Amino acid sequence: MSGPREECGIVGVMGPERAAEWAYLGLYALQHRGQESSGIVSADGARSYAHRGMGLVSDVFDEEILTGLPGAAAIGHNRYSTTGSPTLANAQPILVNYRDGFLAVAHNGNLVNARTLRRRLERKGSIFQSTMDTEVVVHLIAAERDPSRDRAVLETLDQLKGAYSLLILTPDGLYAARDAHGFRPLSLGRRGDAVVVASESCALDLLGAELERELGPGEVLKIQADGSSEVLRASPAEAECLCVFEQIYFARPDSTLFGMGVDVARRRLGRELAREHPADADCVFAVPDSSTSAALGSSEGSGIPFELGLIRNHYVGRTFIQPGQEVRDFRVKVKYNPVSSVIRGKRVVVVDDSIVRGTTSKALVGLVREAGAAEVHLRVASPPLRHPCYYGIDIPNRDELIAANMSVPEIARFVGADSLGYLSFEGLYRAVGSRDQHCDACMSGNYRVPLEPGIEEKTAFETLSLSSAP
Ligand code: AMP
Numbered sequence: 001m002s003g004p005r006e007e008c009g010i011v012g013v014m015g016p017e018r019a020a021e022w023a024y025l026g027l028y029a030l031q032h033r034g035q036e037s038s039g040i041v042s043a044d045g046a047r048s049y050a051h052r053g054m055g056l057v058s059d060v061f062d063e064e065i066l067t068g069l070p071g072a073a074a075i076g077h078n079r080y081s082t083t084g085s086p087t088l089a090n091a092q093p094i095l096v097n098y099r100d101g102f103l104a105v106a107h108n109g110n111l112v113n114a115r116t117l118r119r120r121l122e123r124k125g126s127i128f129q130s131t132m133d134t135e136v137v138v139h140l141i142a143a144e145r146d147p148s149r150d151r152a153v154l155e156t157l158d159q160l161k162g163a164y165s166l167l168i169l170t171p172d173g174l175y176a177a178r179d180a181h182g183f184r185p186l187s188l189g190r191r192g193d194a195v196v197v198a199s200e201s202c203a204l205d206l207l208g209a210e211l212e213r214e215l216g217p218g219e220v221l222k223i224q225a226d227g228s229s230e231v232l233r234a235s236p237a238e239a240e241c242l243c244v245f246e247q248i249y250f251a252r253p254d255s256t257l258f259g260m261g262v263d264v265a266r267r268r269l270g271r272e273l274a275r276e277h278p279a280d281a282d283c284v285f286a287v288p289d290s291s292t293s294a295a296l297g298s299s300e301g302s303g304i305p306f307e308l309g310l311i312r313n314h315y316v317g318r319t320f321i322q323p324g325q326e327v328r329d330f331r332v333k334v335k336y337n338p339v340s341s342v343i344r345g346k347r348v349v350v351v352d353d354s355i356v357r358g359t360t361s362k363a364l365v366g367l368v369r370e371a372g373a374a375e376v377h378l379r380v381a382s383p384p385l386r387h388p389c390y391y392g393i394d395i396p397n398r399d400e401l402i403a404a405n406m407s408v409p410e411i412a413r414f415v416g417a418d419s420l421g422y423l424s425f426e427g428l429y430r431a432v433g434s435r436d437q438h439c440d441a442c443m444s445g446n447y448r449v450p451l452e453p454g455i456e457e458k459t460a461f462e463t464l465s466l467s468s469a470p
Pocket residue numbers: 249287290352353354355356357358359360361393394395
C-alpha cells in the first residue's frame with residue numbers, strides 16, 4: 001500500500017538525445033532509496049513511453065527496454081514500501097493520457113491529506129487504479145479547468161499537504177517541485193545544455209552533471225526542452241521541515257543534502273556521540289554501511305582506533321529464502337559477519353545510526369560477543385525513535401518501536417550491551433544545524449504539518465478504495 005510507508009528516489013532528465021539512459025543511471029545511484037520497483041517514462045515530443053517492473057533497477061531494465069524508451073525527456077522512480085503486497089499497479093512513474101496529452105508523475109514523500117482529496121475526486125467520478133496517494137496528483141491536474149498547464153500544476157500543488165518532492169512530465173516540459181516545508185530533498189544539476197533533477201546529488205555525480213543548487217522548499221521549477229528553466233514559484237517564507245532522518249540514515253554519504261555533505265553531517269554526529277557517551281574501549285566500528293561515517297566521527301572524537309569489525313554482505317536482497325535448518329538470528333547473520341581477529345578479547349564500541357525495533361542490535365551484540373568481545377558498548381547516532389513517520393520514511397507504529405516501549409537501560413538489557421548511549425537532540429542539532437529548520441517527528445512526536453484523522457491506521461488509504469461510497 002501507500003500511506004505512511006513510502007521511501008523513494010526520483011530523477012528527471014531534460015535535453016540529452018537518449019534521456020531514458022540518463023534516468024536509468026540516475027536510478028542506479030538512487031537504488032538505496034527504494035528497491036521494490038523501478039520505472040521510467042520518456043517522451044519524444046508529444047509521444048510518451050513507459051516501462052515499470054518489480055525489483056532492482058538492474059532487474060527491471062536492459063538494453064532492449066531502454067531502446068524502447070526514446071526521447072530527450074524522461075523521469076524515473078525507485079519505490080520501496082514495506083507494508084501491503086508490493087504490486088506493479090503501485091509502481092511509478094504514473095502515466096496517463098488525457099485531453100491535454102500525456103501526464104507522468106514521480107513522487108517521493110507522503111501526502112497527509114490524500115484520503116480527503118481522493119474521496120472528493122471519487123465523488124466527482126474519478127476512478128482510481130492504484131492505492132498510491134500519488135495518483136491524486138494526476139487526477140487533480142487532469143480535473144483542472146484552467147487551460148494553462150502551468151496554472152493547473154500550481155493549483156494542484158496548492159491542494160497537497162504533507163511531504164513531497166515531485167517530478168511531472170508533460171509535452172510542455174518537466175515540472176519539478178518541493179513541498180512548502182521541504183521535507184524531502186531535490187537537487188538540480190546541469191551537464192552542458194542537459195538538465196537533471198534528482199533526489200540526491202550522488203545521481204548527478206554519476207551523470208557528470210554539476211550540482212547547481214537544491215530546489216528550495218515550496219519552489220516549483222519548469223524545465224523546457226531546450227534546457228532553459230523558469231521558476232514558476234519561488235520558496236515562500238514558510239517554516240522549513242527538512243527531514244533530519246535523511247541526514248542520519250537515509251541519504252548516501254557522498255550526497256549533499258540540505259546544504260551540507262551527508263558524510264560531514266554524520267561524522268559530526270559521531271563526534272557528538274563520542275563526547276556525550278565516552279567509553280573505555282580498544283576499538284570503534286560501524287554497522288555498515290549507513291553508520292560508517294558516524295563511526296569514523298566517533299573514532300576521530302574519542303581517539304579510539306576505527307576498525308572494520310563487521311562485514312556486510314551486499315548481495316542479500318530484501319527477501320531471501322530462510323533455509324530449513326534452525327540458525328538463530330539468521331536474518332542478521334546473513335547480512336553481517338564479525339571479524340574475529342579485530343574483536344577477540346577487545347572492548348568494542350559499536351556505532352549504529354538508529355535503532356528501530358531493536359532486533360538488529362540484539363542479534364549484532366550477540367554475534368560480536370560470540371566473536372569474543374570482552375565488552376560491547378552500543379552507541380546510536382540519533383535520539384530514540386519513538387513515533388511513526390507520516391512524511392515518507394518507513395518508521396513503524398509505536399507498538400513496534402522499541403524506544404516507545406522501553407527505557408534506555410531496559411533497551412541496553414534487551415540487546416545485551418554493557419552500555420548503551422543515544423545521541424541527544426542538542427548533540428544532533430549541534431551536528432546538522434538548527435532544530436527550527438528540521439522535522440524530527442519520529443523522535444519527538446512533533447508533527448509540524450497536521451495529520452488528517454485516521455492516518456494512524458496502517459491500511460487507511462488502501463481500505464478507502466474498497467469502502468468509499470459516494
Ligand atoms: P531494527 O532491527 O528494526 O532496530 O533495525 C535497525 C537497523 O535498521 C539500523 O541498523 C538502521 O540502520 C536500519 N534502519 C533504520 N531506519 C530504517 C528504515 N527506515 N528502513 C530500513 N532500515 C532502517
